[in-house]
Amino acid sequence: xxxxxDQLFVLLKHSVVGWLPAQWQPLGSAIISVAxxxxxxxxxxxxxxxxxxxxxxxxxxxxxxxxVGPYGVLQPLADGxxxxxxxxxxxxxxxxxxxxxxxxxxxxxxFLALAVVPVGRNMVAVDLDAGxxxxxxxxxxxxxxxxxxxxSSRNKYSxxxxxxxxxxMISYEVPLILSAxxxxxxxxxxxxxxxxxxxxxxxxxxxxxxVFTPWGLAGFVLFIIAGMAESNRSPFDLPEGESEIIAxxxxxxxxxxxxxxxxxxxxxxxxxxxxxxxxFLGGWHAPFSFLTWIPSYVWFFTxxxxxxxxxxxxRGTLPRLRMDQLMNFAWxxxxxxxxxxxxxxxxxxxxxxxxxxxxxCSLLVLAPYVALARGLxxxxxxxxxxxxYAD
Amino acid sequence: MTAPFxxxxxxxxxxxxxxxxxxxxxxxxxxxxxxxAGLAALYLQLDAQFVGFAQILxxxxxxxxxxxxxxxLTRGSGPAQQPILSPLWIGGVAVAVVxxxxxxAMIASSSVTRRGFAPPQPDITVRQIGNQxxxxxxxxxxxxxxxxxxxxxxxxxxxxxxxxxx
Numbered sequence: 001x002x003x004x005x006d007q008l009f010v011l012l013k014h015s016v017v018g019w020l021p022a023q024w025q026p027l028g029s030a031i032i033s034v035a036x037x038x039x040x041x042x043x044x045x046x047x048x049x050x051x052x053x054x055x056x057x058x059x060x061x062x063x064x065x066x067x068v069g070p071y072g073v074l075q076p077l078a079d080g081x082x083x084x085x086x087x088x089x090x091x092x093x094x095x096x097x098x099x100x101x102x103x104x105x106x107x108x109x110x111f112l113a114l115a116v117v118p119v120g121r122n123m124v125a126v127d128l129d130a131g132x133x134x135x136x137x138x139x140x141x142x143x144x145x146x147x148x149x150x151x152s153s154r155n156k157y158s159x160x161x162x163x164x165x166x167x168x169m170i171s172y173e174v175p176l177i178l179s180a181x182x183x184x185x186x187x188x189x190x191x192x193x194x195x196x197x198x199x200x201x202x203x204x205x206x207x208x209x210x211v212f213t214p215w216g217l218a219g220f221v222l223f224i225i226a227g228m229a230e231s232n233r234s235p236f237d238l239p240e241g242e243s244e245i246i247a248x249x250x251x252x253x254x255x256x257x258x259x260x261x262x263x264x265x266x267x268x269x270x271x272x273x274x275x276x277x278x279x280f281l282g283g284w285h286a287p288f289s290f291l292t293w294i295p296s297y298v299w300f301f302t303x304x305x306x307x308x309x310x311x312x313x314x315r316g317t318l319p320r321l322r323m324d325q326l327m328n329f330a331w332x333x334x335x336x337x338x339x340x341x342x343x344x345x346x347x348x349x350x351x352x353x354x355x356x357x358x359x360x361c362s363l364l365v366l367a368p369y370v371a372l373a374r375g376l377x378x379x380x381x382x383x384x385x386x387x388x389y390a391d
Numbered sequence: 392m393t394a395p396f397x398x399x400x401x402x403x404x405x406x407x408x409x410x411x412x413x414x415x416x417x418x419x420x421x422x423x424x425x426x427x428a429g430l431a432a433l434y435l436q437l438d439a440q441f442v443g444f445a446q447i448l449x450x451x452x453x454x455x456x457x458x459x460x461x462x463x464l465t466r467g468s469g470p471a472q473q474p475i476l477s478p479l480w481i482g483g484v485a486v487a488v489v490x491x492x493x494x495x496a497m498i499a500s501s502s503v504t505r506r507g508f509a510p511p512q513p514d515i516t517v518r519q520i521g522n523q524x525x526x527x528x529x530x531x532x533x534x535x536x537x538x539x540x541x542x543x544x545x546x547x548x549x550x551x552x553x554x555x556x557x
Contacts, residue, residue, distance in 0.1 A: 140452025
């Protein structure tokens with residue numbers, strides 16, 4: 001029974017594909033997978049927008065949307081209708097073709113990236129031999145879309161926003177990939193399915209996820225921070241800093257093109273979170289060995305919603321960074337930590353299992369963390385905050 | 392010649408021509424990016440997953456961005472004033488013809504063509520590439536890795552020296 005429930009969607013797909021004539025079966029299977037990814041993650045996008053606005057409202061001591069439907073849950077529907085019916089304004093000076101293509105070039109790669117994220121047992125659109133590499137390769141195309149949007153609008157603010165976004169994305173891509181490399185080193189495969197399988201065992205009733213090792217914990221934290229910056233989430237939302245450059249690279253977009261940018265940003269966030277779950281949080285595996293009867297996709301989406309909740313919480317809590325703080329953090333803190341974490345993973349691999357390995361590797365993570373933090377704060381006096389004007 | 396190959400090849404060549412012929416430099420850079428993507432698609436069509444994805448990651452993710460940023464930092468993004476055809480176009484054509492004939496001659500004389508039209512398809516997985524890199528080609532890999540890490544850390548250290556304010 002539990003097995004059938006677990007494989008429910010896989011069996012459903014097989015039965016639908018089985019009705020098709022033989023030469024159409026590969027195409028039919030691909031179309032069903034693609035349609036499922038687009039529908040599920042676009043639906044999740046709608047749910048997330050309302051959860052985020054509600055959550056932020058709660059954090060900021062206000063109600064959030066509460067007019068459309070009970071408790072405002074139908075707000076995404078109203079937003080979607082509004083975006084669809086709004087006039088699509090393109091500036092006269094804008095580069096028409098590039099301006100039109102930019103949102104498409106953002107949305108297509110982020111959906112493509114989801115194709116290699118396993119959302120359940122046997123539930124992955126394509127099991128590529130180089131899955132993680134594919135993920136980062138298609139993710140790289142989003143930078144180009146941001147540049148196209150910023151440049152084609154012929155607006156100084158959007159150009160500034162695009163430049164900020166490109167600088168930020170390139171800087172944080174380095175620690176992002178370096179922290180993912182540790183997992184690839186330990187598992188010995190670039191395939192996302194193999195990486196999830198490698199975390200499938202349990203010691204006692206606790207799972208053997210990568211996050212429960214010193215290198216995995218450091219890698220996970222680095223990966224989540226870099227992923228937050230890659231998807232332009234607060235506190236790394238400088239590209240759209242409303243108070244300085246109005247809305248950044250999508251300032252000249254309205255109507256449905258703006259909605260596409262919004263969608264692309266959120267789907268990108270889901271993709272990065274999905275990869276973080278795959279690499280560090282055991283993919284679709286249950287967190288305790290006695291809970292394995294719950295279907296695998298339930299666990300994946302529970303973890304995904306957990307990470308999204310973390311993102312919303314961070315967004316509601318931390319103020320936006322300054323540009324120099326952002327760059328310093330990437331290059332002077334994240335990059336050295338990611339490089340040291342690679343060494344830690346190597347040490348972990350070659351030491352015999354036991355308490356000594358735990359101590360040595362924890363020290364290898366903690367000592368550079370303390371040393372780097374102390375070193376970077378050397379010249380700055382951190383004390384009680386004083387206000388010059390607002391007293 | 393299969394249909395996918397024909398489509399990809401036509402797209403690659405057309406975008407390469409656009410990259411040379413368009414008046415606006417940023418448009419040229421963007422069509423060059425499309426050429427890179429076409430090349431990556433060609434690699435993927437030949438079942439070379441690793442090379443294909445690495446091509447996308449490095450050329451579209453890094454080199455294309457480098458080119459557009461360099462264009463924006465060095466000159467205005469408006470259309471160029473001078474004519475597209477350089478006065479030295481005869482020399483350019485001559486060089487192109489010489490390179491093309493040289494390449495054709497090399498390919499024609501190589502042993503690949505004598506093997507017939509259906510060479511046995513090598514099934515190279517990413518795992519095999521990794522194994523080869525870690526065993527046979529370990530020294531070049533280590534040298535490149537050391538060089539790149541040194542360059543990376545060097546760049547950070549250069550940026551680390553903050554200017555004394557006041």
